[in-house]
Amino acid sequence: MGGRVIGSAPLTGTEASGQLEVLQTATGRSIVRAVGPEAPLTQDRMAAEAASLAMLPDDVPTLAREWFVDEVLPGAGRWVVLGYRNEPVRPPHDPWDEADLAAAVELAIQIGTIEAPPGLPDTADVIDVGAWATLAETRPPGLAAFTPWLADKVDHLADIARHAGEAMAGKTVVHGALRRESIMITDHGWDATSAHAVDWFTPSQGASFLDVVLLLPHLRVDGAPPPEVLLDHHPLPDADPEALTCAVTATAGALVLESMRPPEPGMPHGRAVQREVAHAALEWLRSRLGN
Structure with a gap:
């Protein structure tokens, strides 16, 4: 991310799911999804997503990915993290409008x-x-x-x-x-x-x-x-x-x-x-x- 994380908050509308966070550094923000060892299938899917985004056309309508981490951390197990460019996005309204x-x-x-x-x-x-x-x-x-x-x-x-x-x-x-x-x-x-x-x-x-x-x-x-x-x-x-x-x-x-x-x-x-x-x-x- 180019700097130490100094703050974080759930992306508006995703508080219940806890899937997306906005991380703040001294130089900017990223939208991040991080999954630990409690959900191995989701981890594998995120790793597959990172590989897919690298080969899909530029005009595919998705959030721009900035970085990807797939590491086993000492004492914490495997963590998979996708970092997206900070954009003004939100989940769909619930119920749908x-x-x-x-x-x-x-x-x-x-x-x-x-x-x-x-x-x-x-x-x-x-x-x-x-x-x-x-x-x-x-x-x-x-x-x-x-x-x-x-x-x-x-x-x-x-x-x-x-x-x-x-x-x-x-x-x-x-x-x-x-x-x-x-x-x-x-x-x-x-x-x-x-x-x-x-x-x-x-x-x-x-x-x-x-x-x-x-x-x-x-x-x-x-x-x-x-x-x-x-x-x-x-x-x-x-x-x-x-x-x-x-x-x-x-x-x-x-x-x-x-x-x-x-x-x-x-x-x-x-x-x-x-x-x-x-x-x-x-x-x-x-x-x-x-x-």
Whole structure:
């Protein structure tokens, strides 16, 4: 940071999560996220984000990273720290207001206009697009309790998802993990806002609409209008309706399957959140399939 830290405070709006701090030195400020050994999965994701940001195009809408630390400290274990340039940003309002909601959806659309750099994996290889096939084969006990609608639909959904590789293919950047926690807002006055994405730990390349597909169920859980209502206000350019339905099918299946697995280390409530988002994705899928 170029000097000794002389003060710190939570970034406005992140006091509850404790994830972001503003550190003050004699020469300036940085926005910092630091994670200790209590959350190894988050540490790995932050390290992956640092590597991803180094290869992503300059026009990707994110906070500018200034430095990165990944060290094992004597007596304190591993600490991973990301330092971002100090900018006037805040988390989205809770609950979402119309301006922040619009900025979030437009952020997802904007990311889908950026050409992916060489070396990014295909989104269909990052998301478990074969989840419905797995569920059709294994029929886990928890599936019947998930929602009665799935009782006679799993095989049909598996058939739709078999085309996900083609439906989700593309050459644009996909963030892959957009949700409230990964979005920062800048206010421009006169109620104008824009959004930036953080948590770039799993970028990939795919169809331009994929971040919208992945984001809208999370917004629905947060109290936003149904996905189809948001799409009416924020149309997806050049999105094929059948490809969109296939992508919704595949991602809903991945959420259902993931939500039924044991908790990840350091994230005891993660599966419960996934289950809520899976329900929202299934609600959207039912509306697109018309049944």
